[in-house]
Amino acid sequence: MTYREICESFKKVNIENARGEAELLISEIMGEFSEDRDYQDERLCDAVRRRCEGYPLQYIIGKWWFARCELEVSEECLVPRPDTESIVEEAVKLLPRNARFADLCTGSGCIAISIADLRADTSGVAVELYPRTLELAKRNAERNKVADRLEFIEGDVLLGDALGEERFSAIISNPPYIRSDVIDTLSREVRHEPRVALDGGADGLIFYRAIVEKYQQNLTDDGYFIFEIGYDQAEEIKEIAEENGFLCQVKKDLGGNDRVAVLRRK
Numbered sequence: 001m002t003y004r005e006i007c008e009s010f011k012k013v014n015i016e017n018a019r020g021e022a023e024l025l026i027s028e029i030m031g032e033f034s035e036d037r038d039y040q041d042e043r044l045c046d047a048v049r050r051r052c053e054g055y056p057l058q059y060i061i062g063k064w065w066f067a068r069c070e071l072e073v074s075e076e077c078l079v080p081r082p083d084t085e086s087i088v089e090e091a092v093k094l095l096p097r098n099a100r101f102a103d104l105c106t107g108s109g110c111i112a113i114s115i116a117d118l119r120a121d122t123s124g125v126a127v128e129l130y131p132r133t134l135e136l137a138k139r140n141a142e143r144n145k146v147a148d149r150l151e152f153i154e155g156d157v158l159l160g161d162a163l164g165e166e167r168f169s170a171i172i173s174n175p176p177y178i179r180s181d182v183i184d185t186l187s188r189e190v191r192h193e194p195r196v197a198l199d200g201g202a203d204g205l206i207f208y209r210a211i212v213e214k215y216q217q218n219l220t221d222d223g224y225f226i227f228e229i230g231y232d233q234a235e236e237i238k239e240i241a242e243e244n245g246f247l248c249q250v251k252k253d254l255g256g257n258d259r260v261a262v263l264r265r266k
């Protein structure tokens with residue numbers, strides 16, 4: 001199987017970045033890349049077939065890149081998205097020196113790990129409901145040499161007691177925020193990701209409501225909630241902030257969509 005043949009197969013099934021994906025798949029599976037070589041390898045053929053069936057590239061190669069970190073990814077976690085780097089940037093800017101932060105719904109750990117990586121003076125706590133996902137996040141922290149500054153806690157964020165009594169300079173979260181009725185309309189790649197990582201309930205907002213209501217006592221007086229939000233959720237987040245006595249600033253991602261909400265007490 002040649003690079004060209006793989007590109008053709010990917011284009012036929014409308015994979016947007018066919019060339020980039022073909023190159024990455026060959027490099028990762030064969031450990032080298034040549035445009036001309038005819039790779040006769042069962043693992044590569046199998047990977048191309050699975051990718052053409054809509055299985056995410058990131059799960060096939062078992063890793064992905066986020067900010068400055070390389071992370072293990074699998075079906076246990078959402079694939080870290082470039083848009084999510086916007087909340088990391090915001091946190092890195094806002095956290096005071098030697099700050100403690102919390103990352104709720106940590107998944108692969110991408111947010112907590114990149115903040116710890118970019119701000120060596122900070123330390124934090126990362127919470128996740130699913131033990132296998134939490135184990136993956138811990139491995140990612142070790143892989144990126146920040147495990148000594150992060151604590152991983154298994155817990156249900158919705159119950160409101162995941163952070164105990166501690167107060168943090170920022171509580172950061174990219175929670176599940178897709179409306180339940182929208183999930184089945186998403187791309188076939190996204191439908192291979194854990195539904196529990198996507199489903200934000202009937203209106204997509206259950207996690208934001210629960211986090212703002214139940215964890216405000218875990219913020220320092222001048223602390224921040226920093227959330228990733230859906231492109232169409234800015235007004236609803238502002239309402240939740242208002243109802244709880246917080247000011248809300250919404251920022252855009254690189255694509256120009258509303259993506260980050262920063263909440264601060266009035």
Ligand SMILES: C[S@@+](CC[C@H](N)C(=O)[O-])C[C@H]1O[C@@H](n2cnc3c(N)ncnc32)[C@H](O)[C@@H]1O
Pocket residue numbers: 077078079080081084104105106107108109110111127128129130133155156157158174175176177194196197198
């Ligand atoms: C949208 S994903 C975000 C993962 C990661 N923070 C990121 O940005 O890629 C949400 C994560 O929340 C976890 N989760 C779902 N329900 C939860 C709950 N009740 N308590 C804690 N974590 C939960 C899911 O397993 C998933 O890992």
